[in-house]
Amino acid sequence: MKLYDLSSGLNPRRVRIFLAEKGVEIPLQEVDMMKGENATPEYLAINPMGTMPALELDDGTILTESIAICRYFESLHPEPNLFGHNPLEQAQIEMWDRRMELDVAVPVMHAFQHSHPFWEGRIPQAKTYGELASDRVRQRMAWLDRELATREYIAVPRYTVADITLQCSLIVAKAIGLRIPEDHTSLTRWFQNVTSRPTARA
Amino acid sequence: MKLYDLSSGLNPRRVRIFLAEKGVEIPLQEVDMMKGENATPEYLAINPMGTMPALELDDGTILTESIAICRYFESLHPEPNLFGHNPLEQAQIEMWDRRMELDVAVPVMHAFQHSHPFWEGRIPQAKTYGELASDRVRQRMAWLDRELATREYIAVPRYTVADITLQCSLIVAKAIGLRIPEDHTSLTRWFQNVTSRPTARA
Numbered sequence: 398m399k400l401y402d403l404s405s406g407l408n409p410r411r412v413r414i415f416l417a418e419k420g421v422e423i424p425l426q427e428v429d430m431m432k433g434e435n436a437t438p439e440y441l442a443i444n445p446m447g448t449m450p451a452l453e454l455d456d457g458t459i460l461t462e463s464i465a466i467c468r469y470f471e472s473l474h475p476e477p478n479l480f481g482h483n484p485l486e487q488a489q490i491e492m493w494d495r496r497m498e499l500d501v502a503v504p505v506m507h508a509f510q511h512s513h514p515f516w517e518g519r520i521p522q523a524k525t526y527g528e529l530a531s532d533r534v535r536q537r538m539a540w541l542d543r544e545l546a547t548r549e550y551i552a553v554p555r556y557t558v559a560d561i562t563l564q565c566s567l568i569v570a571k572a573i574g575l576r577i578p579e580d581h582t583s584l585t586r587w588f589q590n591v592t593s594r595p596t597a598r599a
Numbered sequence: 600m601k602l603y604d605l606s607s608g609l610n611p612r613r614v615r616i617f618l619a620e621k622g623v624e625i626p627l628q629e630v631d632m633m634k635g636e637n638a639t640p641e642y643l644a645i646n647p648m649g650t651m652p653a654l655e656l657d658d659g660t661i662l663t664e665s666i667a668i669c670r671y672f673e674s675l676h677p678e679p680n681l682f683g684h685n686p687l688e689q690a691q692i693e694m695w696d697r698r699m700e701l702d703v704a705v706p707v708m709h710a711f712q713h714s715h716p717f718w719e720g721r722i723p724q725a726k727t728y729g730e731l732a733s734d735r736v737r738q739r740m741a742w743l744d745r746e747l748a749t750r751e752y753i754a755v756p757r758y759t760v761a762d763i764t765l766q767c768s769l770i771v772a773k774a775i776g777l778r779i780p781e782d783h784t785s786l787t788r789w790f791q792n793v794t795s796r797p798t799a800r801a
Contacts, residue, residue, distance in 0.1 A: 431705055454687075460690050462773055468693055469687070469689075485656075488668070488671035491670055495666065496664065500648065523727040525727065525728070526728030529723055592666065
């Protein structure tokens with residue numbers, strides 16, 4: 398097995414933290430996006446989306462999409478459980494993971510792509526939309542601060558894949574200037590908690 | 600059980616088709632978005648995202664996010680299988696479902712929200728971004744046309760949840776003027792095939 402990685406990326410970090418929580422080590426191969434390595438015919442043959450991560454199995458089969466990769470490892474290494482023990486818990490964790498992905502990770506990435514000087518001239522930007530996406534992230538931070546006032550973790554009373562998705566999203570948010578406001582004490586406590594886990598720097 | 604529904608919505612349709620494929624019938628309650636019923640305190644207490652679908656279980660537990668709801672029903676009613684029989688197949692179906700969601704459904708919804716006159720004055724629109732999202736949908740249609748030249752279904756050699764996600768995305772795309780181009784013969788053949796299933800009008 399081999400994982401095509403992008404060390405700074407939101408989605409690759411989700412998989413690296415997930416694997417670290419499972420205690421699984423596999424070889425990583427960095428794909429240098431700055432040098433356009435993800436847009437070469439070689440990499441597009443691996444993942445036509447041109448994104449990382451991508452997992453190459455020993456028989457050459459490729460799996461992409463961070464959550465599909467994580468779920469595959471959950472099947473191979475069921476403990477510690479990060480996707481749920483029974484159908485209802487699995488649905489609740491998936492519900493929260495989706496919310497974190499579609500309502501936090503996606504607007505964070507869109508705020509980055511459409512507002513940040515890094516992407517100017519690299520991709521078509523729509524600045525007005527970048528601002529709307531940033532507003533969305535701020536709204537969702539306020540909502541999550543209220544949600545986390547009464548519980549320790551996002552989906553169920555333990556660390557799961559839904560926490561990993563939010564954690565990685567807020568790391569990128571911070572890097573582009575969308576920091577958790579100081580008065581969001583519950584979200585801040587949660588963020589300090591999850592980022593002080595031994596796996597957080599995977 | 601009860602499903603809070605929006606008959607015209609992309610995501611509620613995913614769940615209705617999924618349930619029809621499973622042969623499961625549950626009561627539907629339409630939430631009239633045009634009347635703002637999804638933004639009432641009553642509905643926001645059910646789903647703070649203000650979106651449909653939401654599944655209410657008999658004990659009052661709420662599940663939202665269409666794929667979380669579908670996966671819950673897959674656990675309760677394993678056949679016909681729509682999420683995969685083994686870890687690798689499950690990962691491959693999830694990979695394709697995610698691609699259909701993040702790279703087709705999301706840009707279709709964004710093209711609708713940011714370009715369409717229906718939303719003018721209802722939500723903040725960024726027209727430049729709406730055009731970029733429409734371009735993205737067209738690019739993805741061209742890519743899927745090439746993918747489907749050599750296979751019958753999206754993820755594996757049978758109809759799965761990944762086909763449902765694309766099918767529902769292209770129904771909304773068509774409604775907002777993003778039709779499958781006539782020269783995309785493979786994608787057209789696939790669309791005619793899936794939309795002629797007995798469950799397509801669920």
